Amino acid sequence: MKKVFALFLLAWTSLAWSLTAGKVDLVEGDVRVLDVATNQERPLKLGDMIGEGDTVLTGSKGELHLAMEDGGQLALRPNTRMQILKYKAEGGKNDTSVFNLLQGAMRSVTGWIGKYNARNYQIRTSTATIGVRGTDHETRVIPQGSSEGEAGTYDKVNIGATQIRTKFGTTQVRPNQAGFVPALDRARPRLLAGVPAFFRPMQHDRRFEGLHDRIRQRMDENRGKRIKEIVEYRREAKKLERQKKLETQQLKRQEKAENRAQRKVQKFESRNDRPLKLQDHSRQRDLRRESFMERRQPTIGQEPRFGRGHGRKR
Numbered sequence: 001m002k003k004v005f006a007l008f009l010l011a012w013t014s015l016a017w018s019l020t021a022g023k024v025d026l027v028e029g030d031v032r033v034l035d036v037a038t039n040q041e042r043p044l045k046l047g048d049m050i051g052e053g054d055t056v057l058t059g060s061k062g063e064l065h066l067a068m069e070d071g072g073q074l075a076l077r078p079n080t081r082m083q084i085l086k087y088k089a090e091g092g093k094n095d096t097s098v099f100n101l102l103q104g105a106m107r108s109v110t111g112w113i114g115k116y117n118a119r120n121y122q123i124r125t126s127t128a129t130i131g132v133r134g135t136d137h138e139t140r141v142i143p144q145g146s147s148e149g150e151a152g153t154y155d156k157v158n159i160g161a162t163q164i165r166t167k168f169g170t171t172q173v174r175p176n177q178a179g180f181v182p183a184l185d186r187a188r189p190r191l192l193a194g195v196p197a198f199f200r201p202m203q204h205d206r207r208f209e210g211l212h213d214r215i216r217q218r219m220d221e222n223r224g225k226r227i228k229e230i231v232e233y234r235r236e237a238k239k240l241e242r243q244k245k246l247e248t249q250q251l252k253r254q255e256k257a258e259n260r261a262q263r264k265v266q267k268f269e270s271r272n273d274r275p276l277k278l279q280d281h282s283r284q285r286d287l288r289r290e291s292f293m294e295r296r297q298p299t300i301g302q303e304p305r306f307g308r309g310h311g312r313k314r
Contacts, residue, residue, distance in 0.1 A: 021051055021052055023049055024048045026046070026063070029059055044064065053085075062079075065204065070114075071112055072110045072111030072113070077140075077202060079104050082101050085100050090227070096113070097113045098122045099123050125139070126153075127166065127181045128153045128189060130155050130164055133160055136208065138199055151183035154180050158175060171190060
């Protein structure tokens with residue numbers, strides 16, 4: 001029973017690691033998640049987990065901060081809709097972080113994925129893909145008809161650098177700069193002359209002061225810890241898998257032994273039943289003989305018959 005529980009615990013831990021992207025670190029106002037598993041919306045509260053495939057929605061006064069599994073931090077602004085397309089943070093070369101910003105704005109301070117797997121970190125919008133290099137940056141998608149500004153994708157860099165890419169070209173964005181891709185024009189991304197006014201500090205942006213440096217200080221330690229956890233988990237999983245295999249083999253040997261013993265018992269019982277069957281056969285033979293002799297006996301007033309010539313006139 002303990003081994004079964006251990007296997008279940010390892011499977012659950014592996015599933016949690018593979019699906020979890022971040023944990024709710026701050027939530028304010030109307031914030032909901034469209035759960036990929038149930039396809040239903042539910043309100044988010046402090047401590048809730050967000051996973052790969054989930055879509056997060058904030059209301060007009062909603063704000064959400066996520067502590068990501070790679071040690072990074074993500075903040076969603078009001079009136080935002082963002083989906084986590086892919087996420088994996090095991091400390092290896094296949095770690096991935098891909099977000100789809102459908103509308104609204106988000107701020108991201110990247111963790112170890114942004115440093116060691118920068119090619120696997122992306123923020124996608126309907127008009128552009130944004131890559132990073134150890135960055136604190138903000139991305140905003142303005143829809144058609146909005147009073148905030150021209151429709152399209154904007155990206156502002158606070159620390160580090162980003163690349164805004166489309167099929168028409170790539171533009172580097174550096175600290176205190178903002179890049180832009182229009183929603184309709186088939187144009188190359190470009191740098192703006194200044195940072196748009198809508199990139200103003202939000203109520204809880206003080207949480208980001210010095211955060212980039214703190215994340216960098218703990219990054220290697222957290223990544224190393226995660227790698228050790230993954231290695232230990234895989235070692236225990238292999239150990240339990242070997243034990244399970246041995247137990248299965250032992251059960252099969254036990255079943256074979258029981259089947260052999262059962263066949264021996266059946267064979268022994270069939271041998272003991274043979275004399276009874278022979279006795280029954282002998283008894284039936286005697287009864288047939290007695291019946292034949294009775295048919296041969298003459299009835300009263302009738303002479304016995306002898307031979308085939310009985311009763312012929314001479």
